[in-house]
Amino acid sequence: MGAAAGVQYHHVLFVVEDGLHGYLLYKIDLKDLFCSASATVHARPRGHATEMRRLPAPVAQFKTLPDVPERIDFALAGGGSTLIGLSNWRRTIVHNTASGASSAGPELRDDKPGSTFVVPLGGGHGLLALRRRGGLPGEAPFAEALPAGDDGAGGWLALPDPPPEFCCLMRSMPGCHVTACVAAGPRVWVSAAGRGTYSLEGTSWRQEGGWELPFHGRGLSVPELGAGLCFGLCPRTGRLLACDINQTPPEVRYAWDETTPRWPEGHKVVAASRYPDGSLAYLGDGKFCIAWTIGIGGHRSTVRRAVYLMGVKVKTSGDRLRMKQHKVCFYKMPTNARMAYALHADLN
DSSP: OOOOTTOOOSEEEEEEEETTTEEEEEEEEGGGTSOOTTOOOOOOOTTSOOOEEEOOOOSEEEOOOTTSOOOEEEEEEGGGTEEEEEETTSOEEEEETTTOOEEEOOOOSSOOSSOEEEEEOTTTOOEEEEESBOBSTTSSOSEEEEOTTSTTTTOOEEOOOOOHHHHBOBTTBOOOBEEEEEEETTEEEEEETTTEEEEEETTEEEEEESOOOSSEEEEEEOGGGSTTEEEEEOTTTOOEEEEETTSSSOEEEEEEGGGSOOOOTTSOEEEEEEOSOOEEEEEETTEEEEEEEEEESSSGGGOEEEEEEEEEEEEEETTEEEEEEEEEEEEEOOTTEEEEEEOOBOOO
């Protein structure tokens, strides 16, 4: 999942979960998130309301199954050319981001209760589906793999489970909750709350230690910014951080306080308004997009949700990384929208 040096994107894709229309795919031009090289970022004068922008028309829609609650988790593969969606009801959606054509891919071998980490493996090693919650021993597989190069003709393969003490619900331990994962090439590290971290390469699991990855959700390996550097969002503050995955446990080398999310001025933000799943996309040339979903409104019964997007650019200065600029944009979400997720494209 590492990023190839020199590759850049001119837009960011993100998915909005909509209670009425299923899932909607949006495309935002990066000029709205990053200033030109000669421009200077100026803070908005205090007391002036933050502009709440309107989203452009969605570029694609993915309908959910009728009469059953369906969650679909998405990831970009093939350098951003293909959007993959995995349903808790075994469905696989394959969407060509250039042509806009969508088709059904091979079904997963088992249902995925709750939600799924969809992880493209770097270097053309295929796709991984990881359950975010473990189950009883012998239940549906914890992980499935879709090999690369056969267009899914061989279908999803059930992988061996990690040891039961890591992924299974047992009398002596609470249910497993996967908090974070990150892939670098064919290897993926997976952390679960209170259970430490294991790594998976091919079909072999290995215990890495009792520590957990220092970020929440899916982290991104970006070797062009430093060997072994993985970027993610701090589970406590939401700020952008980078750790060295080659160290055990991974040392946090950078944590940028400037990227801690701050509420838009001039709008009432309800309590607990930053919903837990922030998301991160690397766009090349040191540029990142961070997305959060927030709630705005005076009363919980009238809360509208908005997408909080932050564009961040870091640059090598000597042997260090320094933040060069960042900009924030807010977009109103559709009336029935629930969550928004930025999509990271594997740049390999």
